[in-house]
Amino acid sequence: xxxxxxxxxxxxxxxxxxxxxxxxxxxxxxxxxxxxxxxxxxxxxxxxxxxxxxxxxxxxxxxxxxxxxxxxxxxxxxxxxxxxxxxxxxxxxxxxxxxxxxxxxxxxxxxxxxxxxxxxxxxxxxxxxxxxxxxxxxxxxxxxxxxxxxxxxxxxxxxxxxxxxxxxxxxxxxxxxxxxxxxxxxxxxxxxxxxxxxxxxxxxxxxxxxxxxxxxxxx
Amino acid sequence: xxxxxxxxxxxxxxxxxxxxxxxxxxxxxxxxxxxxxxxxxxxxxxxxxxxxxxxxxxxxxxxxxxxxxxxxxxxxxxxxxxxxxxxxxxxxxxxxxxxxxxxxxxxxxxxxxxxxxxxxxxxxxxxxxxxxxxxxxxxxxxxxxxxxxxxxxxxxxxxxxxxxxxxxxxxxxxxxxxxxxxxxxxxxxxxxxxxxxxxxxxxxxxxxxxxxxxxxxxx
DNA sequence: TACTTGTCTTGATAAATGTCAAGAGCGCCT
DNA sequence: AGGCGCTCTTGACATTTATCAAGACAAGTA
Numbered sequence: 001x002x003x004x005x006x007x008x009x010x011x012x013x014x015x016x017x018x019x020x021x022x023x024x025x026x027x028x029x030x031x032x033x034x035x036x037x038x039x040x041x042x043x044x045x046x047x048x049x050x051x052x053x054x055x056x057x058x059x060x061x062x063x064x065x066x067x068x069x070x071x072x073x074x075x076x077x078x079x080x081x082x083x084x085x086x087x088x089x090x091x092x093x094x095x096x097x098x099x100x101x102x103x104x105x106x107x108x109x110x111x112x113x114x115x116x117x118x119x120x121x122x123x124x125x126x127x128x129x130x131x132x133x134x135x136x137x138x139x140x141x142x143x144x145x146x147x148x149x150x151x152x153x154x155x156x157x158x159x160x161x162x163x164x165x166x167x168x169x170x171x172x173x174x175x176x177x178x179x180x181x182x183x184x185x186x187x188x189x190x191x192x193x194x195x196x197x198x199x200x201x202x203x204x205x206x207x208x209x210x211x212x213x214x215x216x217x218x219x
Numbered sequence: 220x221x222x223x224x225x226x227x228x229x230x231x232x233x234x235x236x237x238x239x240x241x242x243x244x245x246x247x248x249x250x251x252x253x254x255x256x257x258x259x260x261x262x263x264x265x266x267x268x269x270x271x272x273x274x275x276x277x278x279x280x281x282x283x284x285x286x287x288x289x290x291x292x293x294x295x296x297x298x299x300x301x302x303x304x305x306x307x308x309x310x311x312x313x314x315x316x317x318x319x320x321x322x323x324x325x326x327x328x329x330x331x332x333x334x335x336x337x338x339x340x341x342x343x344x345x346x347x348x349x350x351x352x353x354x355x356x357x358x359x360x361x362x363x364x365x366x367x368x369x370x371x372x373x374x375x376x377x378x379x380x381x382x383x384x385x386x387x388x389x390x391x392x393x394x395x396x397x398x399x400x401x402x403x404x405x406x407x408x409x410x411x412x413x414x415x416x417x418x419x420x421x422x423x424x425x426x427x428x429x430x431x432x433x434x435x436x437x438x
Numbered sequence: 439t440a441c442t443t444g445t446c447t448t449g450a451t452a453a454a455t456g457t458c459a460a461g462a463g464c465g466c467c468t
Numbered sequence: 469a470g471g472c473g474c475t476c477t478t479g480a481c482a483t484t485t486a487t488c489a490a491g492a493c494a495a496g497t498a
Contacts (some may be wrong), residue, residue: 027428028428046344046347046348046428047348048344048348048349048424048426048429049424051348053344053347053348055340055343055344055347066333066336067333067334067336067337067340068337070329070330070333071330071333071334071337073337074428076337076340076341076344076428077340077344099326099329100322100326103319103322103325106322106325106329107318107319109329110289110318110325110328110329110332111289111290113329113332113333113336114285114286114289114290114332115286115290116336117285117286117332117335117336117339118286118287118290118292118295120336120339120340120343121274121286121295121296121339122295123343124274124339124342124343124346125265125267125272125274125295125296127343127346127347127386128265128272128274128346128386129265129266129267129270129272130267131454132454132455133454158475158476159475159476160475160476167346167347168455168456169455169456169457170475170476170477171455171456171457171458171476171477171478172454172455172456173476174476174477174478175454175455175477175478177477178477178478189464189476205267205268207267209246209247209265209293209295210267350484351484351485377445377446378445378446379445379446387485387486388485388486388487389445389446389447390446390447390448390485390486390487390488391484391485391486392446393446393447393448394447394448394485396447397447397448408446408494
């Protein structure tokens, strides 16, 4: 993108450090800033009355929540830090004006947004077409690849949150783990040992059109 | 947008008429065309092995499946006509090149994509935060508003598909209807009579951040 | 009319998931 | 050490949902 536009953006933006467990964005607020997670871990979640559900957990570098900024609309999800995090906050107005001025920036925004869209679609397919155990198996298979396919996986999030993300209660997740244990998955706290990655893939009914192994949310 | 670019797009595009129950787009195919539903009804669905799930049902005028075209990637969903439909098919390459050339077109594509994204997010919240009966109630409340809030709703899709869209089996949907029947919702085939729209809203735990009453997928 | 065909409903049963309660294990603090 | 507070697990049970089987009903057809 053009240097001038880039400077405009960065001048308006500011990098902020948040402690852990802080709500950065509240569902229903208007989208004043585009957030970019630079360092740390952020959880996106949604609520209805007293119910709460984790939508996804982000790692750097990820934007959130882009669509609300582009539409100048209300956030549909809340965001809270899980660990101490650094977040770049770009005023929504600047994002929109630079988008209009700089075609290259606009293109990468479009690409990012399209990736996010496809991510959510994959997620919805995952939810509707798989059982709880299958979702857990596919999550583990993903993590296994991302962490080097060494036969070991370290869970990056606590099991309560993992359950919520996978659409199941903690108790249910616990039982899903014990079902997998019978099929060669050893669980010791957050340390998972995988006897056969192929078995995992089979349990999950692995499908390239749901499971995106290439990177974060691209493709 | 610029007239010249508009002409470029339309010259490359062609309007095609499809009979009912025809698969227009197959999950996993590469995104050769941007589809725009001009007339008729189209169902987007996804499969995993033998399982199938309806993701959404589109009415005119709607694009599908935009994100795959923008990313030059594989379709994540299949599309089939439910009724005889007219679909405008624009070669993906032209969409991408006109996007680069015409800022106004690019802006509206971004806006459409962002709307679609938010639609899927709402959908996912609906799935994860509501029970089956609640999802049915919210669907009926939506249709009630869209059809003029006259106390009558005519189901636009068959119940099997409705069930799949709401994430439940036909039997389950049937039972959900009979639960609602006890609360003032009369069901006669595809004709629904709503005694009190407020009751429906209450059952569904209506929430503006899930339920988008303004138009199709805007906001 | 009789016969098909498909959709929808209902019942019986099985499987999956949620809820409640209790307890194990672990780190943290005094 | 002892006593929190926390996460996680497990068991018993209730609820929800899925599956299988059968039948009701309406529309279309011979």
